[in-house]
Amino acid sequence: MKELTLAEEILLTAIWRLEDNAYGVTIRKKVAAVTKKNVIYGTLYNSLDQLHRKGYVTKTRGKPVAERGGRSKMFYTLTPKGIRALKMARELHRRIWDGIPEFSEKKS
Amino acid sequence: MKLDKETPPYLAKWLLLRMPRYEEDFLCVGDLDEEFNEICRQAGHRKARFWYWTQVLRSIPAYLRISILWGLIMFKNYLKTAFRNIKRHKGYSIINIAGLAIGMTCCILILLFIRYELSYDTFHKDARDIYRVAFEIPDRIDMNASSFGLLAPALMQDFPEVRSVARIRRLESTVFYKDHAFTEKNFFLADPEFFHVFTFPVISGDPEKALSEPFSVLITQKTAEKYFGDENPMGKTLHADNKYDYRVAGILENPPQNSHFKFDFLASFITMERIWEEYSLSWMNTNRILTYVKLKKNYNPDDLGKKFPEFLRRYGREDVVFHLQPLTSIHLHGNIDNDLEANSDIRYVYIFSVIAFLIILIACFNYMNLSTARSVYRSKEVGVRKVVGAERKHIIRQFMSESIIFALAALFISVFLVKLLMPAFNSLVDRHLSFHFLRDSEIFLGLFILAAIIGFLAGSYPALFLSSIHPVHILRGMRDHKGSSVFRHFLVVFQFAVSIVLIIGTLVIYQQLHYIKNRNLGFDKNHIVVVDLKDENLKNVYESMRNELKQNPRILGASFCCDLPNEIKALNGYRWEGQTEENRWQLFYTAAVDNEFIGLLGLELTEGRNFSEEFPTDKKAVILSETAVRTIGMENPIGKRFGYRAEGTVIGVIKDFHHLSLHSEIGPALLLHVDRETHLNLNYLLIKINPSEITKTLAFIKKKFKEYSPHYPFSVTFMDDRIGKMYRTDNRLGQILNIFSFTAIFIACLGLFGLAAFTAERRTKEIGIRKVIGASVSSIFFLLSREFVKLMMIAFILAYPIAYFSMNRWLQGFAYRTHIGVAVFLLSALSAFITVLLTISYQSIKAATANPVDSLRYE
Numbered sequence: 001m002k003e004l005t006l007a008e009e010i011l012l013t014a015i016w017r018l019e020d021n022a023y024g025v026t027i028r029k030k031v032a033a034v035t036k037k038n039v040i041y042g043t044l045y046n047s048l049d050q051l052h053r054k055g056y057v058t059k060t061r062g063k064p065v066a067e068r069g070g071r072s073k074m075f076y077t078l079t080p081k082g083i084r085a086l087k088m089a090r091e092l093h094r095r096i097w098d099g100i101p102e103f104s105e106k107k108s
Numbered sequence: 109m110k111l112d113k114e115t116p117p118y119l120a121k122w123l124l125l126r127m128p129r130y131e132e133d134f135l136c137v138g139d140l141d142e143e144f145n146e147i148c149r150q151a152g153h154r155k156a157r158f159w160y161w162t163q164v165l166r167s168i169p170a171y172l173r174i175s176i177l178w179g180l181i182m183f184k185n186y187l188k189t190a191f192r193n194i195k196r197h198k199g200y201s202i203i204n205i206a207g208l209a210i211g212m213t214c215c216i217l218i219l220l221f222i223r224y225e226l227s228y229d230t231f232h233k234d235a236r237d238i239y240r241v242a243f244e245i246p247d248r249i250d251m252n253a254s255s256f257g258l259l260a261p262a263l264m265q266d267f268p269e270v271r272s273v274a275r276i277r278r279l280e281s282t283v284f285y286k287d288h289a290f291t292e293k294n295f296f297l298a299d300p301e302f303f304h305v306f307t308f309p310v311i312s313g314d315p316e317k318a319l320s321e322p323f324s325v326l327i328t329q330k331t332a333e334k335y336f337g338d339e340n341p342m343g344k345t346l347h348a349d350n351k352y353d354y355r356v357a358g359i360l361e362n363p364p365q366n367s368h369f370k371f372d373f374l375a376s377f378i379t380m381e382r383i384w385e386e387y388s389l390s391w392m393n394t395n396r397i398l399t400y401v402k403l404k405k406n407y408n409p410d411d412l413g414k415k416f417p418e419f420l421r422r423y424g425r426e427d428v429v430f431h432l433q434p435l436t437s438i439h440l441h442g443n444i445d446n447d448l449e450a451n452s453d454i455r456y457v458y459i460f461s462v463i464a465f466l467i468i469l470i471a472c473f474n475y476m477n478l479s480t481a482r483s484v485y486r487s488k489e490v491g492v493r494k495v496v497g498a499e500r501k502h503i504i505r506q507f508m509s510e511s512i513i514f515a516l517a518a519l520f521i522s523v524f525l526v527k528l529l530m531p532a533f534n535s536l537v538d539r540h541l542s543f544h545f546l547r548d549s550e551i552f553l554g555l556f557i558l559a560a561i562i563g564f565l566a567g568s569y570p571a572l573f574l575s576s577i578h579p580v581h582i583l584r585g586m587r588d589h590k591g592s593s594v595f596r597h598f599l600v601v602f603q604f605a606v607s608i609v610l611i612i613g614t615l616v617i618y619q620q621l622h623y624i625k626n627r628n629l630g631f632d633k634n635h636i637v638v639v640d641l642k643d644e645n646l647k648n649v650y651e652s653m654r655n656e657l658k659q660n661p662r663i664l665g666a667s668f669c670c671d672l673p674n675e676i677k678a679l680n681g682y683r684w685e686g687q688t689e690e691n692r693w694q695l696f697y698t699a700a701v702d703n704e705f706i707g708l709l710g711l712e713l714t715e716g717r718n719f720s721e722e723f724p725t726d727k728k729a730v731i732l733s734e735t736a737v738r739t740i741g742m743e744n745p746i747g748k749r750f751g752y753r754a755e756g757t758v759i760g761v762i763k764d765f766h767h768l769s770l771h772s773e774i775g776p777a778l779l780l781h782v783d784r785e786t787h788l789n790l791n792y793l794l795i796k797i798n799p800s801e802i803t804k805t806l807a808f809i810k811k812k813f814k815e816y817s818p819h820y821p822f823s824v825t826f827m828d829d830r831i832g833k834m835y836r837t838d839n840r841l842g843q844i845l846n847i848f849s850f851t852a853i854f855i856a857c858l859g860l861f862g863l864a865a866f867t868a869e870r871r872t873k874e875i876g877i878r879k880v881i882g883a884s885v886s887s888i889f890f891l892l893s894r895e896f897v898k899l900m901m902i903a904f905i906l907a908y909p910i911a912y913f914s915m916n917r918w919l920q921g922f923a924y925r926t927h928i929g930v931a932v933f934l935l936s937a938l939s940a941f942i943t944v945l946l947t948i949s950y951q952s953i954k955a956a957t958a959n960p961v962d963s964l965r966y967e
């Protein structure tokens with residue numbers, strides 16, 4: 001299986017963390033909090049679409065919610081393939097950073 | 109109010125909804141609204157609205173990216189299905205592409221032609237400010253390209269808005285250099301200001317200086333090569349008409365082909381004063397001088413036009429009306445008397461545009477027809493696509509891209525066809541069109557746009573139709589729609605109506621041409637040989653030359669004349685006994701002829717007598733035409749004083765004859781004697797010959813000609829050919845219309861062939877059952893053909909009035925014309941009918957003679 005890109009990784013971890021409450025608004029906030037950037041919905045949707053096509057996530061339509069003007073949410077959950085990819089990514093990171101001590105204040 | 113501000117901005121939301129994919133797949137509106145409300149509560153509506161706007165606007169690029177990506181993915185699929193379909197239904201595909209390609213080829217050729225026609229004379233600097241002054245005398249003289257010799261200096265002097273004026277005059281000459289001798293038609297005299305008005309690139313020499321000295325001449329590159337070869341022509345002497353020596357003072361580039369007049373020689377205008385002893389520039393005669401003016405930049409010519417009446421009063425010609433003809437419109441709007449070359453007509457541009465459009469429409473209709481007819485085959489595919497989740501617009505997009513693929517394929521074929529047909533087309537329209545598909549960006553782009561439009565047009569109906577079918581109906585196996593067959597019938601009717609109009613147009617043109625050929629012109633044009641004479645010395649010896657010619661028994665007569673009977677164009681004013689003030693400026697078409705002219709051509713004298721040797725005073729006499737007598741209201745014309753200064757007498761009256769082409773009405777004409785003035789040249793020798801052993805007779809004529817005029821080139825034509833050439837443009841229109849109507853019919857028949865095949869195929873089972881029950885082959889043939897014949901009938905009914913009115917309008921362009929008879933309509937009906945029957949009979953007979961076992965075996 002191919003390695004995840006950083007963007008994919010960030011998105012998948014966000015969905016993973018949000019568990020049952022992963023939909024547009026929460027995902028965007030999570031991603032924005034992690035990257036410390038203003039995330040635009042358009043790009044977010046494009047990336048989610050790609051994840052969906054690659055089979056990392058599934059989409060389910062929720063019930064209509066009053067606070068959204070009676071509109072429903074689109075929830076995202078990881079597929080087993082998505083979870084496997086995340087595990088692999090974590091393993092990769094572990095290997096990449098293995099043996100490197102914390103950066104000291106001076107160096108950074 | 110507060111509530112309003114706490115909702116997302118309306119315009120931004122509207123924009124968001126323009127991105128339907130986001131709403132469909134991600135429910136974006138809900139997401140944005142939710143977060144908007146949150147920000148509203150926390151940071152106020154101002155911030156929230158700003159946030160909303162940024163989100164929407166910055167999503168647009170992302171949206172575009174993903175749409176294009178998906179578009180390409182789907183397009184790949186459409187392409188694949190399209191190619192599969194082309195391969196699977198080769199016959200239909202070939203018919204479709206061939207129809208489109210032929211239609212496009214015609215269309216491209218016509219568009220190139222139109223572009224060329226519109227480009228005439230646009231190469232001059234400030235071409236839009238250049239005008240030609242044409243004159244007209246209401247009720248007497250139609251618009252004439254020439255104008256008075258003294259007009260140019262007067263214009264320059266009286267009007268500050270005139271930047272420069274140049275006169276030109278054709279002076280056909282025979283030019284000699286060493287052993288070269290050619291008769292040059294495109295020999296012009298021009299004012300020194302010529303190069304202020306026009307832009308013709310100069311290679312060497314000072315053109316303005318050259319045109320200010322008498323007997324100095326500028327020649328084109330082509331001419332330089334013709335006479336001098338590798339020699340340097342500058343300063344060399346060209347001998348003209350065995351009398352005058354012109355010094356070559358400069359070389360010009362060959363004038364572009366899209367110029368309304370083409371010159372090979374440009375000599376100085378003042379040379380004219382030396383050539384004609386009695387020459388005078390006047391306000392009386394035009395002497396075939398043309399005047400061109402260049403006005404101040406963007407000056408409105410109407411403002412100048414308003415000053416003309418006053419101006420003309422000052423010079424004593426208040427009867428005249430001047431017209432400023434824009435230079436760039438001379439080629440298309442300038443079909444007036446005395447023009448330098450036979451011009452085209454804007455009507456031809458219109459006619460051709462309409463034809464191009466109609467042919468393309470026919471080709472598109474073919475495509476539509478066949479595609480919808482074949483919808484049965486494609487509808488399953490559409491059904492499956494729809495069930496899988498395709499929406500209507502996706503299906504529309506698919507069929508649109510398919511038709512555009514067809515159109516592009518057709519475009520490439522037609523590009524080759526155009527390349528191939530270009531030389532033939534050029535000789536047909538008598539132009540120098542060029543076609544560089546890759547080098548000419550205008551053409552390249554234009555053709556792709558054309559292909560896209562055609563693809564769009566052709567694909568629109570099949571796409572809308574096929575996408576409208578409900579998948580349940582399709583997959584359940586419902587067949588052809590009622591609505592679609594009505595539309596298909598409409599298309600077929602339209603195609604045939606257009607074809608029939610074109611057939612009738614062609615037939616009427618040929619009928620008119622036939623009429624022209626056979627109309628009694630008032631003189632005898634058969635077996636008359638025309639020899640061009642250039643040698644002025646012949647004037648002293650022509651009687652003895654005639655006598656020698658007449659010794660040959662096959663030569664029945666010989667006449668020396670200044671003008672040919674079919675082109676008497678020179679207009680002159682005269683004074684006569686009993687002239688009224690009203691008739692003061694009456695002009696007459698004047699020909700200078702000898703004693704034998706009337707007898708040789710069989711012109712009929714109604715009163716008086718012919719010119720005769722017996723009366724020496726006949727040199728000053730005139731013979732009027734009946735129309736001339738009627739126009740000036742002269743009673744008992746014989747013996748009345750008549751002449752430039754009323755110096756001669758009227759000795760005879762002749763019956764009217766067609767001294768111009770049949771486009772123009774017969775005007776007041778008169779004949780003078782060639783011996784009247786020394787400057788009246790003998791330009792032509794007419795010889796009536798016995799039709800047997802023509803080559804021998806011609807050899808004899810040549811021998812005699814060389815004896816009398818040894819230096820001049822011998823050129824001989826036949827009178828009837830010359831007259832035929834006057835209708836060259838009409839002939840050409842006939843040929844072109846003929847070709848295009850054949851093309852239109854061919855394309856329409858291609859479509860019909862496909863449609864017939866389809867109908868026969870769809871009714872295979874029905875035919876099988878009918879045959880089993882006992883139907884005969886002929887009854888089945890009749891059954892299958894009936895529908896098309898019915899459509900043909902409707903097409904006839906629609907086409908006839910249109911054809912009648914449009915052809916009647918074309919015929920109005922002739923003063924003398926045939927009328928559109930019933931025969932034309934019957935003939936067109938018959939020919940269209942036979943074509944249609946032949947086209948469909950193959951399929952019908954095939955279906956009718958098929959073994960019913962084969963067709964009923966299925967199921």
